[in-house]
Amino acid sequence: MKVITKIHPEYLQHLEVFRAWAFDPKIQDSIHTKFRWPTNKFFNEGTPEKAASAELLTSINAEEHVGYPIDMYGLDFNYNNLRTAAERADTDFFDEIRQMNIEIDSRFQALMGAYHPALKAFYPKNGYIAWHTNWNAPGYNIVFSFSPTGNGYWRHVDPTNATSIRPDPKNLVQINDIPGWHCKAGYFGGKDEINKLMWHSAFTNEPRLTLSYVFKDKSLWEDLLEEIEQ
Numbered sequence: 001m002k003v004i005t006k007i008h009p010e011y012l013q014h015l016e017v018f019r020a021w022a023f024d025p026k027i028q029d030s031i032h033t034k035f036r037w038p039t040n041k042f043f044n045e046g047t048p049e050k051a052a053s054a055e056l057l058t059s060i061n062a063e064e065h066v067g068y069p070i071d072m073y074g075l076d077f078n079y080n081n082l083r084t085a086a087e088r089a090d091t092d093f094f095d096e097i098r099q100m101n102i103e104i105d106s107r108f109q110a111l112m113g114a115y116h117p118a119l120k121a122f123y124p125k126n127g128y129i130a131w132h133t134n135w136n137a138p139g140y141n142i143v144f145s146f147s148p149t150g151n152g153y154w155r156h157v158d159p160t161n162a163t164s165i166r167p168d169p170k171n172l173v174q175i176n177d178i179p180g181w182h183c184k185a186g187y188f189g190g191k192d193e194i195n196k197l198m199w200h201s202a203f204t205n206e207p208r209l210t211l212s213y214v215f216k217d218k219s220l221w222e223d224l225l226e227e228i229e230q
């Protein structure tokens with residue numbers, strides 16, 4: 001995974017629109033009071049950090065894994081994903097989410113080669129996304145994350161020397177959040193690409209944001225990364 005800690009101001013200004021929206025006290029209140037959250041296994045069991053643990057990684061049945069996370073304590077505001085959950089939100093709040101989506105997508109559309117984001121996630125304190133691969137949608141990923149003080153982390157399993165689709169906890173890599181925005185980039189392979197599989201997860205001790213994009217074209221992705229890096 002390539003990590004970019006200094007993001008070019010041209011990109012940062014658009015990311016900041018998402019941050020300003022999500023961390024606005026009114027929106028924060030709506031997130032917690034005007035949205036019926038899905039149930040979250042590890043959070044409900046009082047062990048949120050287990051979602052990104054080596055212990056869970058070892059117990060995963062990789063053969064049966066589809067690509068999606070088995071559990072997430074966070075909300076994905078990507079409208080394409082959210083609209084199927086419209087009944088979970090208060091009508092006015094849902095409309096605010098929809099407008100924010102239009103705003104972010106129109107700002108990023110030209111910059112990111114007209115690609116729609118895969119994820120526009122908000123994680124609360126103790127938020128997480130459990131181990132998964134996204135191997136149902138292989139591609140070149142760009143993952144932007146925001147953390148107020150950097151008290152959270154991303155984890156992945158380095159697939160370079162993998163010999164099966166099962167993740168080996170010995171190859172676990174942790175990338176700590178930093179205060180503010182940073183960006184990670186890497187290829188997340190399909191189920192048949194054993195040395196390019198990207199088992200990944202994240203956990204945060206404080207509210208955190210993630211905006212991610214997937215590209216099919218390697219050179220477009222590489223060009224973008226050069227532009228994103230300040």
Ligand SMILES: [Fe+2]
Pocket residue numbers: 132133134200
């Ligand atoms: Fe993912």
